[in-house]
Amino acid sequence: MLDVARSFCPLEELLGIIDAMALYKLNVLHWHISDDQGWRFPVDGYPDLVSEDRGYYSRDDINYVVSYAEKRNIMVVPEVDMPGHMIAALSAYPKLSCTGGPFVIPTGEGIFQDILCVGKADTIAFARKVVDTLCSLFPSPYIHLGGDEIPLDRWATCPDCQHRMQELGYKDEKALLGWFSNEIAAYAREKGKSTILWSDYVDASYDPSIITQVWNPLLGKHKRFHSNHQVIKSDYFHSYLDMSYALVPLSRVYRYGKSVQKDRKQNTKVLGAELLLWTEYLNTREKRESHLYPRLLAGAESFWTKDSKLSYTRFKRILTHDIQLVSDNQNNVNKPSIWDPLLLEQIKARRARKKRVTANSKEAGISL
Numbered sequence: 092m093l094d095v096a097r098s099f100c101p102l103e104e105l106l107g108i109i110d111a112m113a114l115y116k117l118n119v120l121h122w123h124i125s126d127d128q129g130w131r132f133p134v135d136g137y138p139d140l141v142s143e144d145r146g147y148y149s150r151d152d153i154n155y156v157v158s159y160a161e162k163r164n165i166m167v168v169p170e171v172d173m174p175g176h177m178i179a180a181l182s183a184y185p186k187l188s189c190t191g192g193p194f195v196i197p198t199g200e201g202i203f204q205d206i207l208c209v210g211k212a213d214t215i216a217f218a219r220k221v222v223d224t225l226c227s228l229f230p231s232p233y234i235h236l237g238g239d240e241i242p243l244d245r246w247a248t249c250p251d252c253q254h255r256m257q258e259l260g261y262k263d264e265k266a267l268l269g270w271f272s273n274e275i276a277a278y279a280r281e282k283g284k285s286t287i288l289w290s291d292y293v294d295a296s297y298d299p300s301i302i303t304q305v306w307n308p309l310l311g312k313h314k315r316f317h318s319n320h321q322v323i324k325s326d327y328f329h330s331y332l333d334m335s336y337a338l339v340p341l342s343r344v345y346r347y348g349k350s351v352q353k354d355r356k357q358n359t360k361v362l363g364a365e366l367l368l369w370t371e372y373l374n375t376r377e378k379r380e381s382h383l384y385p386r387l388l389a390g391a392e393s394f395w396t397k398d399s400k401l402s403y404t405r406f407k408r409i410l411t412h413d414i415q416l417v418s419d420n421q422n423n424v425n426k427p428s429i430w431d432p433l434l435l436e437q438i439k440a441r442r443a444r445k446k447r448v449t450a451n452s453k454e455a456g457i458s459l
């Protein structure tokens with residue numbers, strides 16, 4: 092998953108990432124193409140969503156990316172997160188919100204109160220138009236419609252949302268959210284697309300054809316794995332490559348494949364796993380590459396290699412050569428000392444312990 096909403100990723104860099112994916116057999120690009128901080132593709136009838144200054148991909152750009160990826164056997168799955176993560180759209184079209192705005196496009200990370208107003212017919216029409224656009228641009232049988240981090244406060248005080256709830260006979264806003272998600276997924280299904288949603292709110296009331304992406308395994312105490320829904324694994328402590336190497340060291344990404352393979356053996360609903368690069372703080376190519384590589388390679392090898400054949404020692408040995416193949420900024424990326432800070436700490440601590448034992452034993456007069 093590449094987040095091009097928080098930081099815009101120029102086309103040339105994006106194609107380079109696709110090349111690297113092809114080289115390492117990563118076969119799906121989940122393209123996070125809108126969020127609170129930016130809307131990156133044109134939608135007919137809503138010209139103000141994009142602007143040259145903020146950066147976006149034209150239809151030609153998107154067609155080029157899709158066919159470039161297709162030639163390399165990579166499927167591009169677009170994501171437009173809704174009904175939350177919508178400030179960039181609401182700042183251009185405040186009438187799609189509950190309050191009417193005005194809104195300012197934020198920078199940095201955050202979860203924002205203002206979301207799509209699902210009580211307004213105009214907003215439902217907008218959401219459908221977005222799905223139409225994604226269906227026309229992306230041949231993938233899947234589309235990702237987000238559905239995470241949705242504060243429901245605005246809906247609780249919005250006359251339109253409350254009216255919609257009454258009409259449908261719902262008692263709380265969570266049920267209204269389920270209705271919206273099912274409606275939009277049904278609309279996508281009519282167009283031949285399966286919908287993927289982040290697992291945050293997905294429960295038995297959601298259409299079983301919806302695929303869930305589990306990013307926080309602590310949410311719902313793993314119950315998502317026993318539900319009717321198919322699952323994409325992307326546990327943030329193993330696969331969020333925007334995190335520092337201290338939090339998600341190379342060795343931990345490499346270990347993730349083992350747990351994914353174990354889950355797949357136990358549960359046929361686990362489709363596979365994903366590595367993710369959120370870009371709230373990765374606003375230069377150099378930063379993005381130093382976070383992607385070599386962890387992208389570790390994930391690729393660990394996802395595809397039979398668990399009995401996995402060897403982190405061997406993987407590290409061949410790495411220095413390999414990252415030269417995938418990154419232009421070798422000087423920044425090629426620093427083995429940063430790849431695995433936890434492991435380095437353990438090695439240092441072991442050395443220190445050995446010294447202490449030697450010193451103690453001398454004092455005690457014992458020869459080791």
Ligand SMILES: [Zn+2]
Pocket residue numbers: 188189207208209210211245246249250251252253
């Ligand atoms: Zn509303």
